[in-house]
Amino acid sequence: MTILVIATTAACGLGITGAASDVASSDAGPGGADLADSGLELDAGSVPADANDGVDDAPDAGVNGLTLTTTTPGSELALDVEGTAGWAHWGLNANTNAYNQHAGFVGAIPTFQVAVPSGGINLRTMSDSRIKITWSQGTPTEESQGTLHGVYSRDSRVTFTLGVPLTPKTSELVLYAGLHRARAELVVTLGEGDDAIVRSATFDFASGNADYRFALAHHVTTDTPLTIRWTMLQKYDQGNSNVTLIAATLR
Numbered sequence: 001m002t003i004l005v006i007a008t009t010a011a012c013g014l015g016i017t018g019a020a021s022d023v024a025s026s027d028a029g030p031g032g033a034d035l036a037d038s039g040l041e042l043d044a045g046s047v048p049a050d051a052n053d054g055v056d057d058a059p060d061a062g063v064n065g066l067t068l069t070t071t072t073p074g075s076e077l078a079l080d081v082e083g084t085a086g087w088a089h090w091g092l093n094a095n096t097n098a099y100n101q102h103a104g105f106v107g108a109i110p111t112f113q114v115a116v117p118s119g120g121i122n123l124r125t126m127s128d129s130r131i132k133i134t135w136s137q138g139t140p141t142e143e144s145q146g147t148l149h150g151v152y153s154r155d156s157r158v159t160f161t162l163g164v165p166l167t168p169k170t171s172e173l174v175l176y177a178g179l180h181r182a183r184a185e186l187v188v189t190l191g192e193g194d195d196a197i198v199r200s201a202t203f204d205f206a207s208g209n210a211d212y213r214f215a216l217a218h219h220v221t222t223d224t225p226l227t228i229r230w231t232m233l234q235k236y237d238q239g240n241s242n243v244t245l246i247a248a249t250l251r
Helices: none
Strands: 065-071 076-078 086-090 099-102 113-115 123-126 132-135 144-147 150-153 159-166 172-190 197-219 224-235 242-250
Touching: 065 172, 086 132, 159 172, 159 242, 197 224, 224 242
Parallel strands: 076 132
Antiparallel strands: 065 197, 086 099, 086 242, 113 159, 123 150, 132 144, 150 242, 159 224, 172 197, 172 224, 172 242
């Protein structure tokens, strides 16, 4: 297992700037590649050389703290188990507008916004994710016995932005995402203004697919926004390079 140490606000509808088209499945979705082969430059401590990890291991109780750990996700994910304070899933049944969440924590993880510098967006769905996702306490779809759906975009420099209003009662947000033949950047911001904590890392995978589990351990003293931006920086396959977004959990 490879580990990377490195984190928001929104309404419940899918925020899209520009046109969107719905495709039933991806012919170039994320693959089951091991993170160790993902093109990250790892040093002896298994922390990518480009990670910004200036966070105390045990921050004082009176200050905010943020750490990102990146690993390869397992083949199955039970959202009700991992998302004890809320969860979200996107793209169910090949619908780009599908946004399911924990019925007991509605609004805990608002849906994403997606933007492209050119203004045109070609948001798609995939049905070949390597992560089988289940839940039984969802809304509007009450349960899933194992979906492989998610959303992705092939647009140049597309950015998925996820905003989550953290509270002192939560300790970890996990994002499931990926890329295909692309170079991408994750930028995480805890708080706002001069006091915000920012963490970032890049992921370079020219030869195939990579899946990531971004675990954001946090401590906040008051209600604090957490903003995550997942951006494709470079394409290695002009017709098929993409970045994906699948699910998120909070506990």
